[in-house]
Amino acid sequence: MTDGEGLAAGYDVLLFDLDGTVYHGPQPIPGVAEAIRGLRARGIAVRFVTNNASRAPGDVAATLRGMEIDAETAEVSTSAQAAAKILGDRLPPAAQVLVVGAPALEAEVQAAGLTPVREVSPDVAAVVQGHWTETGWKHLAEACLAIRAGALWVASNVDATLPTERGLLPGNGSMVAALKTATNTEPVVAGKPEAPLFHTATQSAGATKPLAIGDRLDTDIAGANTAGVDSLLVLTGVSTAADVLAAVPAERPTYLAADLGALDQPADDLTPGPQKGWQVDVDGDTLVASGKGSSDAYALLRALCHEAWQSGVTDVRAQDDLAAKALTELGLPSSR
Structure with a gap:
């Protein structure tokens, strides 16, 4: 990265989602390590928010x-920590919390001064539920009984x-x-x-101008909008080009790109809006795309989003071969 250039230069901390943004399971997404090293070299703080x-x-x-x-423990913020804080704020010290989730969630409950348990009893004051590959019917059954008996229910997240x-x-x-159900x-x-x-996560970095980066409209981007934080959607995980075209206002990102390589690009180039090299017109219930010299499919997507978000039209038709090729790269069907 060159000092003073690119999207990242406008922010003092970058809040990275993990699954689908930094890695897929045990595999890092190509280019992520280099991008984060470049940020640190320029003195831009990094936090991982999962x-x-x-x-x-x-x-x-x-x-x-x-x-x-590069990552330190203090740079990681998890929904287990957030869930434990809610419980600690709402329950008396040492209150029993039925845990449906991994040992890491259990540890956060204990660190909040509460008593984690795995079976329902009349003393259970709350249920906390987080992702765990071992969750089964018996765990859900215990939680069901506690919730039906009036226990506070906190979910770490609701990613489907x-x-x-x-x-x-x-x-x-x-x-x-x-x-x-x-x-x-x-x-x-x-x-x-x-x-x-x-x-x-922003406060932990002593920052005031964060940029949230994620792959999901319904969590990463919606959460950034709720928090009043600018956001970058990368299409390396869950949300697709079709999803972002149809995004409701609460789930629309500030910036849109293929991947984290966008951190080197000027912010204006990543903002949904008219794009040099592409023409998008609304023809009834169809967005008509035509190429004017650009081969950047993601620039076309930003132009399409601009028109779709204003008109509510999400069906797309390619007017020429250049647009047809770009729509194929984006995974968007064309009526052409």
């Missing part, structure tokens, strides 16, 4: 270092899916949905799209 409650911050930092991504190197797998939100109750949500994770 909805995954299954691992302790120290373990997350160690995993990142194993991928040659979890991006991995094998594809999208069930996330904590899928397990939360099962309990919502069984109890007819809504949980208090601790992680994204709520704001606390963003504020806590």
Whole structure:
């Protein structure tokens, strides 16, 4: 990166989502380690903000270092920490909390001065639920009984899916949905799209102008908007080009790019709006795209988003071969 140039230069801390943004399961996304090293070399603070409650911050930092991504434990903020803070604020000291989740979530509950348990009893004051690959019917059954008896229910996050190197797998939100159906109750949500994770991570860096970076419209981007934070959506994880075209106002990013290489690009070039080299017109219920010399598919997507968000039209037609090629790269069907 060159000093004073690129999107990152306008912010004093970058808040990175992990799953789908920095890595897919055990595999780092290409270019991430280099991008983060470049930020640190320029004195820009980095924080890792994740909805995954299954691992302790120290373990997350160690995993990142194993991928040659510089990270310290204090730079990691998890939804397990956010959930434990909610519980600590609402419950008396040593209150029993039934944990549906990983040992890391249990440890955060204990660190908040509460008593984690795994089975329901009349003394259980709350249920906390976070992602854990071992969660099964017996865990949900215990939680169901406690919630139905009136226990406070806190979910670390409600991501329906979890991006991995094998594809999208069930996330904590899928397990939360099962309990919502069984109890007819809504949980208090601790992680994204709520704001606390963003504020806590920003404060930990002593920063005032954060940029949130993520791959999910419904958590990363919606959470940034809730927190009043600028955001960059990268299409390396869950949300697709079609998703961002149809995004509701609360889930629209400030910037849009293919991947973290965008941190080197000027901010204005990454903002959804008219793009040099592309023409997008609204023809009835169709967006008509034509190339005017550009081959950058993601520039076309930013132009399409500009028109789609104003008109509500999301169907796309390519007017020429250049546009057709770009739409194919974006995975957008064309009526041409």
